[in-house]
Amino acid sequence: xxxxxxxxxxxxxxxxxxxxxxxxxxxxxxxxxxxxxxxxxxxxxxxxxxxxxxxxxxxxxxxxxxxxxxxxxxxxxxxxxxxxxxxxxxxxxxxxxxxxxxxxxxxxxxxxxxxxxxxxxxxxxxxxxxxxxxxxxxxxxxxxxxx
Amino acid sequence: xxxxxxxxxxxxxxxxxxxxxxxxxxxxxxxxxxxxxxxxxxxxxxxxxxxxxxxxxxxxxxxxxxxxxxxxxxxxxxxxxxxxxxxxxxxxxxxxxxxxxxxxxxxxxxxxxxxxxxxxxxxxxxxxxxxxxxxxxxxxxxxxxxxxxxxxxxxxxxxxxxxxxxxxxxxxxxxxxxxxxxxxxxxxxxxxxxxxxxxxxxxxxxxxxxxxxxxxxxxxxxxxxxxxxxxxxxxxxxxxxxxxxxxxxxxxxxxxxxxxxxxxxxxxxxxxxxxxxxxxxxxxxxxxxxxxxxxxxxxxxxxxxxxxxxxxxxxxxxxxxxxxxxxxxxxxxxxxxxxxxxxxxxxxxxxxxxxxxxxxxxxxxxxxxxxxxxxxxxxxxxxxxxxxxxxxxxxxxxxxxxxxxxxxxxxxxxxxxxxxxxxxxxxxxxxxxxxxxxxxxxxxxxxxxxxxxxxxxxxxxxxxxxxxxxxxxxxxxxxxxxxxxxxxxxxxxxxxxxxxxxxxxxxxxxxxxxxxxxxxxxxxxxxxxxxxxxxxxxxxxxxxxxxxxxxxxxxxxxxxxxxxxxxxxxxxxxxxxxxxxxxxxxxxxxxxxxxxxxxxxxxxxxxxxxxxxxxxxxxxxxxxxxxxxxxxxxx
Numbered sequence: 202x203x204x205x206x207x208x209x210x211x212x213x214x215x216x217x218x219x220x221x222x223x224x225x226x227x228x229x230x231x232x233x234x235x236x237x238x239x240x241x242x243x244x245x246x247x248x249x250x251x252x253x254x255x256x257x258x259x260x261x262x263x264x265x266x267x268x269x270x271x272x273x274x275x276x277x278x279x280x281x282x283x284x285x286x287x288x289x290x291x292x293x294x295x296x297x298x299x300x301x302x303x304x305x306x307x308x309x310x311x312x313x314x315x316x317x318x319x320x321x322x323x324x325x326x327x328x329x330x331x332x333x334x335x336x337x338x339x340x341x342x343x344x345x346x347x348x
Numbered sequence: 349x350x351x352x353x354x355x356x357x358x359x360x361x362x363x364x365x366x367x368x369x370x371x372x373x374x375x376x377x378x379x380x381x382x383x384x385x386x387x388x389x390x391x392x393x394x395x396x397x398x399x400x401x402x403x404x405x406x407x408x409x410x411x412x413x414x415x416x417x418x419x420x421x422x423x424x425x426x427x428x429x430x431x432x433x434x435x436x437x438x439x440x441x442x443x444x445x446x447x448x449x450x451x452x453x454x455x456x457x458x459x460x461x462x463x464x465x466x467x468x469x470x471x472x473x474x475x476x477x478x479x480x481x482x483x484x485x486x487x488x489x490x491x492x493x494x495x496x497x498x499x500x501x502x503x504x505x506x507x508x509x510x511x512x513x514x515x516x517x518x519x520x521x522x523x524x525x526x527x528x529x530x531x532x533x534x535x536x537x538x539x540x541x542x543x544x545x546x547x548x549x550x551x552x553x554x555x556x557x558x559x560x561x562x563x564x565x566x567x568x569x570x571x572x573x574x575x576x577x578x579x580x581x582x583x584x585x586x587x588x589x590x591x592x593x594x595x596x597x598x599x600x601x602x603x604x605x606x607x608x609x610x611x612x613x614x615x616x617x618x619x620x621x622x623x624x625x626x627x628x629x630x631x632x633x634x635x636x637x638x639x640x641x642x643x644x645x646x647x648x649x650x651x652x653x654x655x656x657x658x659x660x661x662x663x664x665x666x667x668x669x670x671x672x673x674x675x676x677x678x679x680x681x682x683x684x685x686x687x688x689x690x691x692x693x694x695x696x697x698x699x700x701x702x703x704x705x706x707x708x709x710x711x712x713x714x715x716x717x718x719x720x721x722x723x724x725x726x727x728x729x730x731x732x733x734x735x736x737x738x739x740x741x742x743x744x745x746x747x748x749x750x751x752x753x754x755x756x757x758x759x760x761x762x763x764x765x766x767x768x769x770x771x772x773x774x775x776x777x778x779x780x781x782x783x784x785x786x787x788x789x790x791x792x793x794x795x796x797x798x799x800x801x802x803x804x805x806x807x808x809x810x811x812x813x814x815x816x817x818x819x820x821x822x823x824x825x826x827x828x829x830x831x832x833x834x835x836x837x838x839x840x841x842x843x844x845x846x847x848x849x850x851x852x853x854x855x856x857x858x859x860x861x862x863x864x865x866x867x868x869x870x871x872x873x874x875x876x877x878x879x880x881x882x883x884x885x886x887x888x889x890x891x892x893x894x895x896x897x898x899x900x901x902x903x904x905x906x907x908x909x910x911x912x913x914x915x916x917x918x919x920x921x922x923x924x925x926x927x928x929x930x931x932x933x934x935x936x937x938x939x940x941x942x943x944x945x946x947x948x949x950x951x952x953x954x955x956x957x958x959x960x961x962x963x964x965x966x967x968x969x970x971x972x973x974x975x976x977x978x979x980x981x982x983x
Contacts, residue, residue: 228525229480232492235523236858278865278882280494280890284725284732291725298718309710316717323724324684330731331680337738338677344745 208314209257211305212297216250219300223293230292233279248272249293253318266325273329283333287326294319353454353529355381356561357584360569362541363577369393370539370582371401371447379454380408383467383582385539387513388445392436396447399435400428400514404451417453421462422522425449425514429464432515444846446515450481450537454586459535461525465513468543470555471527472534474597475657477552480525484512486900489854493893505908506901508540511854516847521806534561535586538568541579546571561585597657604712605654607705611697612647618693619643627689628682629673642669646690650719654712659722666723670730683727691720788824790873790881795820797867803859811856814839815892816864822888823881832888836895845903853896861889 223246228235234242252268255261269290276286294315301312357374361367369386371394382404386397407424415423428449436442448465461469466483482488487507490496501507514520529535536555543551550571554564565583572581616639624630630638649661666687673683694716702709795816803812818835839857843849868881 225526228482228523229478232482235482237862274879274882275865275869278868278886279861280886280893282494282732282736284729287725287728287732291721294721309714313710313714313717316714316721320717320721320724323721323728327680327684327724327728327731330728330735331684334731334735334738335680337735337742340742341738341745344742344749 206257206310206314208311209254211308211311212254212257212301212315215297215300215304215311216254218304219250219297220246222300223296226296230296231289233281234289246293249290250297253294253297253315253322256318256321257314262321262325265321266329269322269325270329273326283326283330287323290322290326291319294322352589353379354561354587354589355584356565356587357381357383357537357582358565358569359580359582360541360573360577362580363573365578365580367394368580369397370541370580371397372582372584373401373405373451374584375405378409378412380405380451381454381535381537381584381586382449382451383537383539383584384447384449384514385465385467385541385580385582386445386447387510388436388442392442392445393447395435395442396432396445396515399432400447400449403428403431404449408453417455417458417460418524418526421451421453421460421524425451425462425464425522426519429514429516429520430518433518436515446510446513446847448510448539449514452535452537452584452586454529457529459527459529459586461527461535462522464520464522465510466508467537467539469525470536470538470551472536472552472555473530473532475556475601477536477548477555480527481523484510484523486511486850490893490897493897494890495894495897506904509904511847511851513847516851521851529588531588533588535588536568537584537586539580539582541577541581542568542572542583544579545573545575545577545581547575550575555585561587599708600711600715601655601657603708604715605651607701607708608647608654608697608712609651611701612644612651614700615647615693615697616640616643618696619646619689621696622689622692624686624689624693627686629669629678629686642686643690643693650694650716653719654715659719662719662722663726666726667730670727674730674734680731687720687723687727694720786873786877787880787884790868790871790877791820791823791884793871793873794864794867794881794885797870798860798863801863801867803856803863806855807859808852808856811839811852812860812863815857815860819860819864819885819888819892822891823884832891833895836892836899839892840896840899845900850900857889857893857896861885864889 220243223230224239224242227237227242227246234245237245248268249272252265252272255268256265272290273283273286276289277283297315298312298319301315302309305311353376355374355376357372359368359370359372371384371386373380373382375381382401384397384400386393386395386400388396404424404427407427408420411420411423428447432445432447436445448463448467450461450463450465450467450469452469453460453462461480463469463481464484466485466488467481468483469480471478471480482492485507486509487496487501487504489511490504491498491501496504512521534555536551546568551568554567554571557564557567559567565585568583568585569581619625619642620635620639624643625633625635625638627638627642630642633641645665646662649665652661653659669686670683674680698709698713698716701712798816799813803809818839822832822835840853843853864885865882868878868885871878
């Protein structure tokens with residue numbers, strides 16, 4: 202694992218604890234997830250944590266953006282908007298930060314790395330929404346003429 | 349360090365009502381704390397809440413050592429629902445009575461919270477007040493389904509209509525949260541008479557104060573009474589003792605905030621260096637004004653959030669910026685670059701702080717990073733709102749066009765009808781990414797799969813099947829929404845507008861949506877086709893939910909109108925009663941004066957108008973209703 206920052210390994214080590222915590226507090230994170238079974242919630246949270254871990258390891262924004270587009274589409278399929286998906290992703294990262302602070306009280310780098318990953322995630326979601334918005338706005342004149 | 353929980357609770361009838369329909373449990377021996385808010389006419393509300401309180405208390409005491417907290421709470425709350433339901437069935441005058449419940453069972457550090465209805469639980473941790481429960485009201489369900497937004501919910505006429513309660517049915521669906529308490533935590537359980545009349549800020553400030561639990565509860569109730577006290581008020585505060593905040597938070601709120609404030613000028617210089625004043629957002633401002641307005645406000649917002657351990661100031665700063673800029677059709681890239689410029693300027697300030705105090709710099713860096721996440725989230729909300737408006741406008745234009753074409757086609761049925769591509773699917777209408785038949789086949793396969801799935805035992809199978817079928821029809825049909833209205837009406841059918849009538853419908857819709865979405869994911873096919881199918885299904889379920897919500901509102905509108913009229917009439921009658929009481933008092937005084945003037949004292953006593961030694965009557969001054977003593981308090 203040479204060349205990989207220490208916080209990456211630390212994040213991987215605490216992932217099971219973060220997952221357990223997320224399943225416990227899912228009712229306060231998201232109304233829709235509160236009604237799912239433990240297994241379903243665990244699968245969803247695990248996918249997000251996996252994406253965050255991949256971002257921390259690789260720093261590959263393109264890969265992360267691909268994950269976010271799928272995540273937004275799937276949440277959209279459940280009737281929830283992209284801003285809702287963004288808030289859920291940030292809330293998941295917040296829980297990871299809390300667990301990181303409890304696990305590594307003397308080492309702020311893990312919590313900081315996760316917070317930076319959350320910021321990148323929130324920004325990318327904004328980019329995706331903004332692109333969608335500009336597409337829609339570009340269609341408006343044609344739709345008005347079509348009247 | 350020992351970990352002791354101190355709990356205190358109190359209840360007040362409020363300033364308007366005559367009876368207290370709230371009930372509470374504060375039982376430190378069994379670690380049981382609960383608030384119940386009863387409802388139902390003819391004094392049935394307090395019967396329901398007291399019944400539920402007694403059943404939950406007895407159930408937990410009898411089985412505390414034999415059961416785990418989570419199943420114990422679920423079973424206790426269900427037993428209470430059964431008891432209230434049975435009582436309501438037994439007596440005609442108690443039909444329809446029910447109660448909310450928020451019940452907390454503390455076992456060591458672990459607190460298990462079960463709730464049904466709109467009584468709430470809050471957690472104060474690290475200076476922040478988090479709401480732990482979601483209200484079970486029709487309006488909250490509509491918000492969760494995206495049918496209305498939070499602002500509309502606040503103004504909604506039916507915001508207090510419950511979608512779940514104890515007593516409507518023999519069993520209740522209980523939401524359960526488990527949290528690990530840490531030293532300094534505070535848990536607040538309360539009825540809607542508290543949060544409905546005391547502001548969030550006041551609640552946050554009082555719960556976050558260093559006063560003891562008893563004082564805080566009394567202050568909370570006072571705050572609700574000052575806010576109008578229109579309902580019974582009940583609050584329980586659990587204090588997890590120990591130091592009030594972890595050290596890092598205290599350091600951040602004091603030294604961290606101070607260090608940031610001391611470097612405010614450095615931030616402004618760094619912001620200028622990073623060209624904030626050249627941003628298109630600042631085009632109409634002079635450079636100094638631009639730096640002061642954008643970077644200065646950012647610095648102030650971060651400082652206030654650091655000091656108060658909140659994120660509300662940075663949120664407001666970013667949201668205002670986004671609303672102002674994006675609202676004028678400003679480009680996202682300009683906004684993005686401005687936020688990046690502020691982040692780089694903040695990095696520079698933190699770098700300088702790091703050379704002086706590495707530990708403090710790490711804390712501030714973490715807090716600033718979180719503040720920037722908050723800013724992104726606030727901007728995300730504005731962007732999403734604008735996207736929603738743009739989509740709604742496109743849908744409206746497309747619906748108008750479709751309607752016009754249909755009427756033209758009806759007027760001259762022999763003509764060939766040109767049906768162009770739906771404009772909002774692609775900017776320049778290229779051929780669809782996935783051929784429509786593929787999506788149609790995928791939807792059909794998903795429907796079969798979803799129907800083949802067993803529904804949960806609590807879900808109405810017929811409604812579940814109909815929901816899937818109707819959603820499938822809507823997703824397969826065109827975008828004009830006519831099918832959705834018809835499908836929603838068929839699904840809604842004829843039903844009672846209460847928990848028993850509406851809960852199965854929403855449960856079935858929920859179950860159908862989840863099963864349907866899962867089925868789409870499970871069907872083999874191209875990812876593009878799956879995304880298209882998921883989008884169509886999402887829109888279909890949203891339309892069904894939205895239309896059903898409209899049907900509910902439409903159905904209760906006449907009753908609501910009657911209620912409003914009755915309330916207005918009650919007010920008018922109240923005013924007449926007050927006026928008559930004042931007239932009676934005036935007449936009594938006049939009569940007494942005449943007697944005083946015309947009759948000798950002894951005769952006045954003989955006539956019974958006045959007794960020897962009687963104190964003169966003093967009329968109470970006009971003013972707000974006086975606080976009445978608590979009707980019931982269990983400690």
